[in-house]
Amino acid sequence: MSSGEFENSAEAVGGPGAEKPVQPPSQLLILAIDDDSGMLGFYKSVMSGEGVRLETSMDPTLGLELVESLNPDLTLLDLTMPGIDGMEVLQRIRQRDPEARVVMVTGNYSIETAVVAIQAGATDYVCKPVSPEKLRQLVSETRKLVDLDQRGEALEQQLIGVFNLEGMIGRSPRMLEVFDLVRRVAPHLRTALITGETGTGKELVARALHNLSPRAGRRCAVFNCSALVDTLAESQLFGHRKGAFTGAVSDQVGMFEWANGGTVFLDEVGDLSAAAQSKLHRVLENGEVQKLGFPQATRVDVQVIAATSRDLKVEMKSNRFRPDLWYRLNMIQIHLPPLRERREDVVLLARHFLAHYAAEYGKELKRISRRAESALLAYSWPGNVRELKNVIARGCMLARNRMFDMEDLPEEVRNQSSAAFALPTSLEQAEKRAVTHALAKTKNKALAARTLRISRTRLYRLMEKYGLAADSIDDEKSKEAASD
Ligand SMILES: Nc1ncnc2c1ncn2[C@@H]1O[C@H](COP(=O)(O)OP(=O)(O)OP(=O)(O)O)[C@@H](O)[C@H]1O
Ligand SMILES: [Mg+2]
Incomplete structure (x- = not known):
């Protein structure tokens, strides 16, 4: 993109003040795994009409597949079944999702197995015959827990609202400092320099600065300084007169003139040619634009935001960047730390992107599993927030289950985390x-x-x-x- 205008709307879902309507109580999804069809029939007869969707399986292997694909609110699991033993099914369920609620149901009660089951993460351990009252009690307890979860999710959305500046999400102290600086600078903006590695959100900051500045309603021109060869870049920025160079068949208004009264955002400002740097310095110093092929300068009044992923001090030392221009731009510098230096933001951002892309792809994805979150936290994110966003987008597109899990992550993220989390043997x-x-x-x-x-x-x-x-x-x- 070499030019354009910012849309003024924030792209965030659930921005500040976005009130969510109160959700009606949702249907509980309960899965019963039992090789006894009579038992499954009993579950059906008691739970129908209780706001419950009941899924059943007589086969433990199939049952496990259902747990993965449906991610039920509660699983009722028979302890003794042919094929895989109930205890093993329990372990596999909990391995995948340490928060899964599983109630073990058994015909032969023993304290020992009860203890083992509870230690393996079972929510409860009940004996056959199960009374209808006990079953209803389990349903109502599950409903309370699911309600709590939903309230937690609603709070989380509110949290995303609080830790959100113009679509920029962050809760780490360093990002909160950035937000604070943006809020303080924007009302008095003349020039600002935004620095940071690729994908850290420099363009979002530029957008926020413009939107929060007194010139929010005016034009904002975006110019990528690395996208064009030098003369073309110069003519696009400062304009040219007909005949100024071969191919200049008509007059062209430059970006500074076009955005007069508003903002010019110069992305990758370190890539500007020496001639363009000198002209830019003149704009900043005197508000004068020098058109190519025209002796007289035009006056403009613009606020200039520049961004760079390079170290301009290094560029300056090797004479590739004008020191006077650097001093001008650097009066207000906003630095965006790489994501690996603000890990507190990773999960918040991931959940924000999950909500966004789940809605976009029409998926019922509600949350990210604990182990997938750990993997996201362990990864170093060389491509920063852009990479995280792409990883979640890709996962949402491919996900088949209700929970975003390890298999929805690309190999490099999974691998790095398994290396970091595998327990050493000695x-x-x-x-x-x-x-x-x-x-x-x-x-x-x-x-x-x-x-x-x-x-x-x-x-x-x-x-x-x-x-x-x-x-x-x-x-x-x-x-x-x-x-x-
Ligand atoms: N704090 C954030 N909250 C939400 N989304 C973010 C945040 N930071 C970055 N993003 C998203 O990540 C992507 C990359 O951000 P952006 O384009 O602003 O990065 P950049 O620093 O300009 O990168 P580059 O140097 O490669 O141009 C965008 O889709 C942006 O919306
Ligand atoms: Mg950018």
């Missing part, structure tokens, strides 16, 4: 893993030693012991870091 393995991890993360021995809270000598000994190569580790930096 103390030595744990030690080796900790050292490897610290070195990989810091790429610096002194910092790694500090992270591990051990001396550098001890770190060297451990590296030697586990044959960890020092090639990629920066020794010079280590010295600096150690001396500071």
